[in-house]
Amino acid sequence: MDTELVVRAQRGDEGAFASLAVAVGDRLHAVAHRILRDTALAEDATQQALLTVWRDLPQLRDPARFDAWSYRLLVRACYAEARRTRRWAPNLRLLPADEPMGADGTGLVIDRDQLERGFRRLSMEHRAVVVLHHYLDLPLSEVADTLGVPLGTVRSRLHHAMRGLRAALDADARPTRREGSL
Amino acid sequence: MSTERDVTRIVRSWLDEGVTQLPDRVLDAVLDQLPATPQRRADWLARRFPRMNTFVRIAAAAAAVILVAIVGIKLLPLGGVGGPGVSPTPTASETALVGRWVTPDVTCEQQKATVLAAGYTAEQMALSEWTCPGGTTNHYTIIFGGPAADPNVPKTLVLYERSAVGWSGVYRVVDASTFEAGDSGTYYITYHFAISGNRLTIDMVRDDCPSCTPGASLLGELMAQTAIYETSSFTRQP
Numbered sequence: 001m002d003t004e005l006v007v008r009a010q011r012g013d014e015g016a017f018a019s020l021a022v023a024v025g026d027r028l029h030a031v032a033h034r035i036l037r038d039t040a041l042a043e044d045a046t047q048q049a050l051l052t053v054w055r056d057l058p059q060l061r062d063p064a065r066f067d068a069w070s071y072r073l074l075v076r077a078c079y080a081e082a083r084r085t086r087r088w089a090p091n092l093r094l095l096p097a098d099e100p101m102g103a104d105g106t107g108l109v110i111d112r113d114q115l116e117r118g119f120r121r122l123s124m125e126h127r128a129v130v131v132l133h134h135y136l137d138l139p140l141s142e143v144a145d146t147l148g149v150p151l152g153t154v155r156s157r158l159h160h161a162m163r164g165l166r167a168a169l170d171a172d173a174r175p176t177r178r179e180g181s182l
Numbered sequence: 183m184s185t186e187r188d189v190t191r192i193v194r195s196w197l198d199e200g201v202t203q204l205p206d207r208v209l210d211a212v213l214d215q216l217p218a219t220p221q222r223r224a225d226w227l228a229r230r231f232p233r234m235n236t237f238v239r240i241a242a243a244a245a246a247v248i249l250v251a252i253v254g255i256k257l258l259p260l261g262g263v264g265g266p267g268v269s270p271t272p273t274a275s276e277t278a279l280v281g282r283w284v285t286p287d288v289t290c291e292q293q294k295a296t297v298l299a300a301g302y303t304a305e306q307m308a309l310s311e312w313t314c315p316g317g318t319t320n321h322y323t324i325i326f327g328g329p330a331a332d333p334n335v336p337k338t339l340v341l342y343e344r345s346a347v348g349w350s351g352v353y354r355v356v357d358a359s360t361f362e363a364g365d366s367g368t369y370y371i372t373y374h375f376a377i378s379g380n381r382l383t384i385d386m387v388r389d390d391c392p393s394c395t396p397g398a399s400l401l402g403e404l405m406a407q408t409a410i411y412e413t414s415s416f417t418r419q420p
Contacts, residue, residue, distance in 0.1 A: 014216050021209060029204035034197055042201070043208050050212045051219055058221050059388075065301060072387075076374075079359065115196045125376060134190070135197040141299045148374065148385035150412045151299055166189040 006063040009054070017057070021050050024067075028074045034131045035078045037120060042078075049077040068146045071136075075128045075147060082124045111169065118168025126161040129154055279326045279355060279375070280337075283382045283416035287321045290314035293409035300408045302401070310402035314409065320344060322410055323419075324384075326353065339363050341410070348410075360387075368392065373411070380418040384411040 001023070008016035028049055033042035052073045060069055119127060125147075132143045133154075140158070144151040293314045297307070306312075314320070320343055327338035336352035353363040359376060362369035372388040386407040394400040 010221075012221055014213070017216065018213055021212060025204040025209055026202055029208070030200075030202040033201045039201060043205065046204060047208050047212055050209075051215060054212075054216055054221065055219055056222055062301075068301070076387075083358065111192050112196055112199075115193065130193065131197065134194050144299060145301050148300075148387055148412070149383060150296060150385075150414065153383055153415065162186070162189060162193070165193055166186070169189060169192065 001064075001066045003063040003066070006057070006060070006066045010057045010060065010063065012058075017054055021053075024070055025050065028070065031071065031131055031136065032074055032078050034135055035075070035124065035127045036081060037116070041081050045074065045077040045081040048080070049074040052077065068142065071132065071146045072148060075132075078128065079124050114169050115165060118165045121168070122161050122164055126157050126164070129157040130161045130165075133158060278377050279361065279382075280328045282323060282325050282419040284324075284419050285322045285414040285416050287319050288413045290318045293320075293413045296413040297405045297408050300412065302405055302408070306401050307405065310398040310405065312402050312405045322348075322416070324416060371407070382416040382418065384416065386411055 001020075005016050005020050005023075009020050025046065029042060029046040032045040032049070033039060036042050036045060049070070053070055056073070060066065119130075122130070128147060129143055132138045132146060133140060138146065140154050141151055143158075144154040147154065290313075294307075297312070298304070323342040325338075325340045325342075327340075329337055337354065338350065339353040340350040341348045351363055351365050352369070353361050354369060355361045356372075359374050360372060361375060362372050364370045370390040370392055371386060373384050373386050375385075376383045386404075389404060389407055391400060391403045394403045
């Protein structure tokens with residue numbers, strides 16, 4: 001991230017912040033969408049996170065740490081969005097099939113469906129660790145830094161999450177294999 | 183049965199699919215709201231104290247234990263009692279926090295590793311003359327007091343380093359994963375927390391330490407917070 005842009009935005013330069021928002025908006029939205037698994041919620045969380053970035057930017061002590069800081073705000077916005085939604089609607093809706101098919105065809109479709117279900121069973125805290133590590137490719141130490149939790153907690157959450165996803169893949173695959181053998 | 187490598191590959195592939203672009207209307211909505219969204223003042227930059235060694239002086243006066251002082255500077259009286267937003271009815275979150283929570287023994291090396299992993303550098307440690315809270319090996323106990331009969335009376339929060347009081351103040355629960363702590367009248371530290379079974383995880387997300395001077399003093403405070411709360415989770419004690 002261009003730290004000069006961050007510093008200018010910290011001083012209240014709305015033009016600089018607009019450039020900053022354009023630069024990070026897609027990435028933040030992509031992360032929010034993967035954590036929340038809902039387009040509308042992800043848009044709301046990203047919007048809230050960007051506004052919080054603007055509001056709290058003067059308090060960022062080290063502009064070079066903007067990325068990690070903004071991810072932290074985004075994850076908090078996702079948590080808040082999920083909490084808000086949980087009050088009025090069960091989280092049962094699956095993603096619309098608006099995404100490209102994988103190269104390995106039917107198997108991947110099944111995997112995606114299983115993963116979707118398995119992922120939705122995870123808490124937001126577990127989802128965040130999975131997305132930051134496996135989507136953004138952040139090392140676990142950076143995930144811990146971003147989330148503001150101990151490294152051990154991150155390891156534990158990732159282990160638990162991946163175990164859950166693995167169980168979802170394995171459990172949901174069994175009926176499919178039985179059906180195939182009939 | 184999927185292997186661990188299979189699962190990782192499938193998950194990564196799955197995560198790579200899907201939405202990546204933020205719609206323009208969302209960005210426009212954000213930019214439209216900027217004029218109505220004032221930026222928060224950088225209190226940590228604005229504060230000025232006449233002497234840079236204030237932190238050390240207060241530390242020495244507050245306690246015999248050297249690093250207790252990093253937290254102990256919060257003992258400075260700020261005036262006033264109570265704060266806005268204290269709910270008269272205890273929520274489930276408040277009830278969940280109330281009680282005594284203890285970390286296992288943590289070594290100085292573990293605390294130092296936590297501070298470094300949080301992004302602070304060895305140079306910053308040297309600048310702030312940071313050393314491990316509580317010496318070579320320590321454990322922390324935090325006691326969240328329950329709500330008083332009078333809802334306007336703040337709930338107490340006490341942190342012990344081994345058996346010595348490291349800090350005492352008040353707290354209020356903001357929501358199911360956030361509480362704020364401070365001295366009487368001011369809540370200036372925000373923490374996120376999560377309770378899983380009998381384990382409590384706390385991480386500090388904001389510290390507007392009113393007694394800290396910019397630079398070494400503030401760095402020492404932030405590093406101490408990181409070491410104390412993020413080296414280990416807390417376990418509920420009977």
